[in-house]
Amino acid sequence: MTGSHVGDLPVGRKFTVRRTVTEADVLRFAELTGDFDRLHVDAEYCRTTRYGKQIAHGALIIGYMSAASSKATEGFGRPVASLGFDRIRHLKPVFVGDTVTVTYEIAETDPPRERATARVAAVNQHGETIAVADHVLKLV
């Protein structure tokens, strides 16, 4: 994909990234961020919760969303940065061994401000939606 105006972004095209969450991923994410919450790293404690086992960090899933965004803008003629998210909801837990597929679709562009908004959804291997978000991009 090439282009240099926000209107050249691939509006309406769906990009996906897919990843199996490993135990190493969760532990490395805890190290990288300092988020060692018991829900992520304490297997015995998690047996006492409604989840029954350790869950992945929500921010790891947000990282997958960003990866999908990078895929959607790869090769574009100008740098595209993440301005942020308008709303993120973690709807279901993600466990070690789950395979997450993120679908990313640029829905709207705002040429005067050189911004675009994308709808993002993440599903697990059972087809359950585990997270949704609205992502905001900006040409920089």
Place this chain on the structure above:
Amino acid sequence: MTGSHVGDLPVGRKFTVRRTVTEADVLRFAELTGDFDRLHVDAEYCRTTRYGKQIAHGALIIGYMSAASSKATEGFGRPVASLGFDRIRHLKPVFVGDTVTVTYEIAETDPPRERATARVAAVNQHGETIAVADHVLKLV
């Protein structure tokens, strides 16, 4: 901190986490999420952008926000999970070597739904706000 009702959360108290972003952190985050966007991993390309050098992933900063959330709820009598964010804005780039301080404050609680909302702000070593967010917690 102890407690079992959402009203027992430490409303109004500020929790901080502080972290220097290393080059290794950015590269490990790229590996972990699959987000190898040029803005994060291509030093030569970045010299041609307005940033002049590689920037950290926004989702890494969101990970620090989650770490601050875990600190704010550590020791609580019931599991507290992240329901998501209502709005995240990355206001300034974060570079390798920058030291990020995240301040996390639970602002409101919603006892009927067992939810709480927190205001989150991240500043760099120059005191510049690099990101803000509203985080939503839920007892699970």
